[in-house]
Amino acid sequence: MDERVREHAELLIDWSARVEPGDDVVVRFDAAAHELAVATAAALGERGANMVAVTSSEELSRAYQLAHDGDFEADPAHELALYERADVVLSLGGGRNTAASADVPGGTAQAYARARQGIREARLDSRWVSTVHPTRSLAQQAGMAYEEYREFAYGAILRDWERLAGEMARLKELFDAGSEVRIRKGGTDLTMSIEGRTAVNSAASVAYDSHNLPSGEVFTAPYDTEGEVVFDVPITVRGRRLRDVRLTFEDGAVVDYAAAEGESVVGDLLDTDEGARRLGELGVGMNRGIDRLTDNVLFDEKTGDTVHLALGRAYDANLPEGESGNDSAIHVDLITDMSGERGSATLSVDGETVQRDGRFRWEDGFA
Amino acid sequence: MDERVREHAELLIDWSARVEPGDDVVVRFDAAAHELAVATAAALGERGANMVAVTSSEELSRAYQLAHDGDFEADPAHELALYERADVVLSLGGGRNTAASADVPGGTAQAYARARQGIREARLDSRWVSTVHPTRSLAQQAGMAYEEYREFAYGAILRDWERLAGEMARLKELFDAGSEVRIRKGGTDLTMSIEGRTAVNSAASVAYDSHNLPSGEVFTAPYDTEGEVVFDVPITVRGRRLRDVRLTFEDGAVVDYAAAEGESVVGDLLDTDEGARRLGELGVGMNRGIDRLTDNVLFDEKTGDTVHLALGRAYDANLPEGESGNDSAIHVDLITDMSGERGSATLSVDGETVQRDGRFRWEDGFA
DSSP states (O other): OOHHHHHHHHIIIIIISOOOTTOEEEEEEOGGGHHHHHHHHHHHHHHTOEEEEEEOOHHHHHHHHHHSOSOOOSSOHHHHHHHHTOSEEEEEEOOSOTTTTTTSOHHHHHHHHHHTHHHHHHHHTSEEEEEEOOOHHHHHHHTOOHHHHHHHHHHHHSSOHHHHHHHHHHHHHHHHHOSEEEEEETTEEEEEEOTTOOOEEEOSSGGGTOOEESOOEEEEOOEEEEEEEEEOBOEEETTEEEBSEEEEEETTEEEEEEOSBOHHHHHHHHTSOGGGGBEEEEEEEOBTTOOSOOSOHHHHTTBTTEEEEEEEOOOGGGSOTTOOOOOOSOEEEEEEESSSSTTTOEEEETTEEEEETTEETTSTTOO | OOHHHHHHHHIIIIIISOOOTTOEEEEEEOGGGHHHHHHHHHHHHHHTOEEEEEEOOHHHHHHHHHHSOSOOOSSOHHHHHHHHTOSEEEEEEOOSOTTTTTTSOHHHHHHHHHHTHHHHHHHHTSEEEEEEOOOHHHHHHHTOOHHHHHHHHHHHHSSOHHHHHHHHHHHHHHHHHOSEEEEEETTEEEEEEOTTOOOEEEOSSGGGTOOEESOOEEEEOOEEEEEEEEEOBOEEETTEEEBSEEEEEETTEEEEEEOSBOHHHHHHHHTSOGGGGBEEEEEEEOBTTOOSOOSOHHHHTTBTTEEEEEEEOOOGGGSOTTOOOOOOSOEEEEEEESSSSTTTOEEEETTEEEEETTEETTSTTOO
């Protein structure tokens, strides 16, 4: 086994999920992530944790959903019990085909997601972490050779997370003290409130309320969104390509949408439920170890010089204790590139420019 | 997808497990059985059942057990809850290497099995069915080409089970009415009591208290075993070959053992717990569709002309209501060939010969 697979598993268990002896752990993995699952099983055994390994094979899920009449039972008791009793849930992405469920009708996928909201909540109540095993299909989606892609992925994953956390603390402080964020660039002028919300310094560890490996972003839960935004970073959602998605917000909700590609997917997403038309997240990518876009949201949204917004569910970590934020069965991130235009792409907090053309005001090159 | 994979999945769901809409189903499958798992997922979706797919990858289990200090927690709450709430548990065997866990020390495997006894009980309380997807590694173990092996396996699985059940009812009646079974052939002379026990007409369906697909055997739970038996059908257990295992019974328990190959595995099995030294099952193979030995117990023990005995746990279906039979963390079948010797291999019930050299007394050729 490649030593990096072992390092990845140990980082996941120790730094990210903070697994302790006796923890009840669910490991979810897709078919091509078997090698990382084996390394994770060894790391869990060594720490004296308990493991159930569940498949998240998209081919299985597709076959099930396509054959079902669509009237899905809400939160089946056996699956709900598994996640309610889990201390830790680790999701190891990595299939054999990123378009494996491309032919599942949007309405079916929505109904399936809605029926599993309780299971999702139970998972989000655990010390959950999502990561990805670099597979050939992800290399293909990135337009990269397999070995080249593995170099890229491990370069983003096997980092000094404690040091990055120190850098990201600066932006978190600005967001925590601020009331309104405004994003401006060609075609985009969006304002949103962040008053009373707490930003997360997402350093790839549950100890930082951060649940992705790799991570490297600062995110909060905005509301009262107004204006227009174009997401110019292409991204694959549910096996379908989305390009130049344009959303118009009034009173916090999407009132109009368009896309150069994948417009019907956007429509399906927005129709999932009430909360799917509102934002659950504003995130600012700060992982400069991710040096290119690879059409994989887990990496792309962390890229330095990008900002992303998620339709749907907000994370509790951004909210005051006991308060509930935007609720939805979906959480879909859309990304815009802040580096592409000279002097015109700005992120500001309460009228002060914090980032211009991808440079933060504390960085060299900020004009 | 090969049409036979689909037929296999539908037989499993409808005939074997009798899945109903709304059933909470756990599908366990090993890495190379993914295709059958996909077909099973489609069949479950179509019937409106709920599915959780769990991996039974031997590579994962090996990695976990080898890394663990061996002091396994008993019945982890999340896994126990999953199986306690399951209506149906389907196990789809089929890995990439039948020796995948050959280097797990016997003591570790025993400790792991003992720690999961509650989980096993919960699984056995469900409508459970074990089947196998014909894989390249199973073909290799059988010494057969892949396509040849698939012909063999589907020939054994895709049968008219209702008709076979009619034939097997004859032997069940003899066992139900009888008190003592005696097996004699060269090197073997074994008697055991079956008084008060109920034989199962194992027709590959939970409706017959039968939990294997393929099946085709009549089995009961013997006790007070006395004498000596040689198992001359080689079989692989825990990735290790067992050949010519010889057991000596006194007062129902093994007091001496030997083997031409794999003797230490036999010792490890017998040391698992108290019940591992006693028999949990006497089974008579009656599936003449299985026309050769393939070193896979699921098939071999059903072969016409064979008799098998299992060390360890007895099945509740053989016992009077509320009575508990032999208890153990293991259930390991060992097989003897009744066809090989002229006139000297006999199975008798209360002194009357029921089978001689593999022929039943109601069959042509019974001398």
